[in-house]
Amino acid sequence: MQPATASQPTVADRVPSPALSAEGLSLSFGGVKALQDVAMELRKSELLAVIGPNGAGKTSLLNCLTGFYRPQQGRVVLDGDKVISGLPTHKIARLGVSRTFQGTHLFTGMTVLDNIMIGRYSHMRTNLAQAFLYVPWTRREEVQHREFVEDIIDFLEITTVRKRVVGELGYGLRKRVDLARALAMEPSVLLMDEPMAGMNLEEKEDLARFILDVREARGIPIVIVEHDMAVVMDIADRIVVLDFGRKISEGTPAEVSGDPVVIKAYLGEAH
Numbered sequence: 001m002q003p004a005t006a007s008q009p010t011v012a013d014r015v016p017s018p019a020l021s022a023e024g025l026s027l028s029f030g031g032v033k034a035l036q037d038v039a040m041e042l043r044k045s046e047l048l049a050v051i052g053p054n055g056a057g058k059t060s061l062l063n064c065l066t067g068f069y070r071p072q073q074g075r076v077v078l079d080g081d082k083v084i085s086g087l088p089t090h091k092i093a094r095l096g097v098s099r100t101f102q103g104t105h106l107f108t109g110m111t112v113l114d115n116i117m118i119g120r121y122s123h124m125r126t127n128l129a130q131a132f133l134y135v136p137w138t139r140r141e142e143v144q145h146r147e148f149v150e151d152i153i154d155f156l157e158i159t160t161v162r163k164r165v166v167g168e169l170g171y172g173l174r175k176r177v178d179l180a181r182a183l184a185m186e187p188s189v190l191l192m193d194e195p196m197a198g199m200n201l202e203e204k205e206d207l208a209r210f211i212l213d214v215r216e217a218r219g220i221p222i223v224i225v226e227h228d229m230a231v232v233m234d235i236a237d238r239i240v241v242l243d244f245g246r247k248i249s250e251g252t253p254a255e256v257s258g259d260p261v262v263i264k265a266y267l268g269e270a271h
């Protein structure tokens with residue numbers, strides 16, 4: 001076999017590095033093993049769902065990916081070469097990992113627009129004193145951030161409520177504002193923790209459409225933790241299945257839903 005030369009790319013050169021990957025993650029709380037040697041890969045532009053029965057470790061995995069939990073073993077790598085496990089959450093967010101939460105983490109007394117502007121904070125150069133004195137570049141910077149945010153507001157079709165206080169909005173719209181706030185951070189990957197929980201069918205269909213749009217129109221790869229199997233099977237490109245902290249299956253929706261190991265894990269939950 002010929003050795004690879006500078007003019008002959010190797011297979012590794014041709015395969016794009018994953019947007020985000022986890023290698024050998026283990027995490028325990030006392031005697032509870034929340035994650036055991038879990039590996040996963042989020043490919044560029046894909047929508048990857050993480051599913052599993054209650055207590056399987058889905059939220060723990062998401063928390064390790066975003067730095068909320070620090071795994072005792074393993075590492076998380078962004079864009080093929082940036083090791084982010086061990087970094088504080090705000091640094092991980094600044095590097096482009098953005099998330100939405102179970103429920104929402106919005107300021108209910110503030111307007112939709114102001115909540116989304118908070119998502120721009122990590123991109124602002126202006127400090128508080130400069131903002132107070134309103135120096136000229138502060139004004140220019142604010143205009144640029146406003147334009148960016150208005151574009152997201154249009155994209156998520158929340159223009160009519162942009163000046164409304166978040167506390168007055170229904171749950172479906174709040175979740176859309178939460179998604180807008182996450183997008184305002186200009187993420188390179190987006191992680192969503194149970195976005196459909198507590199929604200009616202119409203709200204679920206709306207949000208599913210916007211999630212697909214984020215992936216398709218903005219090219220942002222997404223990890224979604226979700227209990228609603230109909231939604232997962234409909235929108236996911238691939239699925240990772242956890243049970244008792246271990247990865248028990250991985251593949252396309254068709255592969256995973258036909259996997260006897262997965263069926264057994266879910267039947268075990270029902271009985």
Ligand SMILES: Nc1ncnc2c1ncn2[C@@H]1O[C@H](COP(=O)(O)OP(=O)(O)OP(=O)(O)O)[C@@H](O)[C@H]1O
Nearest residue numbers: 029032033034052053054055056057058059060061
């Ligand atoms: N902060 C914590 N302290 C102690 N135990 C925890 C903590 N977080 C998670 N666990 C435990 O780790 C295990 C995995 O929990 P995790 O919340 O990650 O599962 P999950 O798959 O997201 O569950 P669910 O679908 O019910 O939200 C569970 O046994 C849980 O009780």
